[in-house]
Amino acid sequence: MGAIGLLFSGGALFLNSLMLLGKAEEKSVAFFNILVGLLQVITPVYLIITSDQSNWSMFNNGAVFLFGFTYLYLGATILKGFDSSGLGWYSLWVAMMAIVYALVFYVQENDMVNALIWVMWAFLWFLFFLSSALKKPYEAYIGRVAFVQSWVTLTLPSLFMLLDMWPIAKLQQIWTYVCVASMVYFVVEALLFVKSTKKEELLQEIV
Template identity: 40%
Template structure:
């Protein structure tokens, strides 16, 4: 069930990355954020009800709320025209929690691939904190490209692998995943560095970027 939610997280992250880059209107992206945010709150609630005290299942479900609350926060803040700084500081909390979930994936869950994925999410939410919480708008384009490029390999691809029974959480797969993510982050930095700034990007830096 968690893979179903992860699939749509890939979609909303992709759209939000494009919103950061000024390619998608903010209010249009807000609607998808509300849909996915609601989904990512309903699914873990169902999982918690079904867990029957299983701490492993409860731990797995608990992390999903981080995404659900993020996207609901994005959608409501955008549509209501609220200041985004609160969302930025919440993103710092999410980034810190993601580091903990990463450590638990490497140890308790014995899933090094998702250990790497959680670290990638920690990076993305740290960037949201910089752009929104600290108003470091010079990172807006890099954040947008990082979100666009990492949205599919951190969400959609592992979701489809899990849904089809082809997900393999092995150490070699984790190393390959880490190498791919580092390459994509470097590519995002290169594109952002050489891409000319536009008025759309400047406008997006004042909006919701998570």
Template identity: 40%
Template sequence: MSNVGLLYVGAVLFINGLMLIGVIPGKSAAILNFFVGGMQVVFPTIVLIQAENDPGIILGAAGLYLFGFTYLYVGIIQVTGVSGEGLGWFSLFVSACAVVIGFIQLTLQDPVFAVIWWIWAVLWFLFFLLLGLGMESLAHTTGWFTILISHLTGTIPAFVLLLGRYESNVPLALTLAALGSLALLIAITLGRRRAAATEAEESTPAQLVT
């Protein structure tokens, strides 16, 4: 994935996370999804035209399409109000592809990006549970995980790459995996607190009546 593209992955994931926890309205978030989704469909198409059948370049473009189509899909859903089940099942496909790409990164001696792709696989699997299977109780968990890993897997690596200081080794990959696991634990905790608070609010009128 290109350095600039990765930077905007961080941006749009951050915005989508805020949307999922109710901070940003869906239609407002849709604008950035269209911008970034369009960029990550147009740019890889240009790259493929110039790839000359280079497998590494083609692999990178394929990964960008997975993100680009997701963001365009999100934008369309927010603007039109259509059901999100299709995006949910597409997210399952993206999650599976991300697992495979992570293993490919290992064969390319890049364990850090292998972990990044696996963290994205977890995130897109949460999108599948939320949208594909309708598990709405996971909305805040998914939102917080999206916010936390937006910078961990997007913004920070992008700036490191842009500065020409990127390194990939096993200790860094294990550190990133630990931070990703911590982000998931925090997201689950915050999601459960929100669910408990919502349940308490809904039960209050009934308690007052009795």
């Protein structure tokens, strides 16, 4: 995925996180999702047509569609008032595809940073599955995860790419630690979320 695509994906995920946290209005965020989704569908079509048609080119360019269709599907679901179950099950499928991408980057490319980033994306898509398809009330937790990922996996890496800093070995090492720290944060937040949810359920039973 190109740096510009990553940058605007970061913007979309940032707005989606604020929407989930109740700080941004749904329809206005949905419109931006549509815009970014169109960008993430039109761009890979052009890249595929003009590529060397090798398997690796198709594999890399095809990844952009995972994001593009997610943003378009989410935007349409909100604007049209569709039930979110279809989006949720699609998110589960994308989460599985993201794991494949993570394994390929780790095994074939020996690229730890991109492997960790794809694992984080897989986790986020899986959370969308739980929320949208299984109707789990995890919006607050997902919002915090999405907020962190919008910066750690998309916005900042894209800026580093545009500044031609991303290939620097030291930065790659630092970003590995950033990704691991982010994952630890997700686990801690999940434990706190479960604890607070159980506490609320206990209080409701007492009342």
